[in-house]
Amino acid sequence: MGAYSTEQSISDVKIMVIFGVVGFFMERVGFSPAALLVAFILGPMAEVYLRQSMRISGGDPAIFVTTPFSLLFAVAAVGLLLWSIFNRTRRKEAKS
Numbered sequence: 304m305g306a307y308s309t310e311q312s313i314s315d316v317k318i319m320v321i322f323g324v325v326g327f328f329m330e331r332v333g334f335s336p337a338a339l340l341v342a343f344i345l346g347p348m349a350e351v352y353l354r355q356s357m358r359i360s361g362g363d364p365a366i367f368v369t370t371p372f373s374l375l376f377a378v379a380a381v382g383l384l385l386w387s388i389f390n391r392t393r394r395k396e397a398k399s
Contacts (some may be wrong), residue, residue: 309315325399360366368374 329336329339356366358363366373367377
């Protein structure tokens with residue numbers, strides 16, 4: 304009722320239902336809706352800054368690993384990604 308009452312548009316209700324179904328299946332699979340929300344908010348900003356840094360470097364992706372500060376963040380990001388994958392597979396093996 305709230306989705307319809309703001310613009311009196313049935314397409315807003317359809318969008319609400321679609322995102323409700325997506326959220327339901329994300330919950331069933333085990334994805335966090337909070338993580339999706341954070342990615343939805345921060346994703347466009349990250350894209351803007353990625354494009355900006357690529358323009359500054361002339362298209363050279365080595366800019367992300369040439370300075371110690373950027374290398375630290377790149378290694379930390381890869382490490383956190385690998386750690387989360389390792390923990391997820393370990394939990395699945397423990398359940399089996």
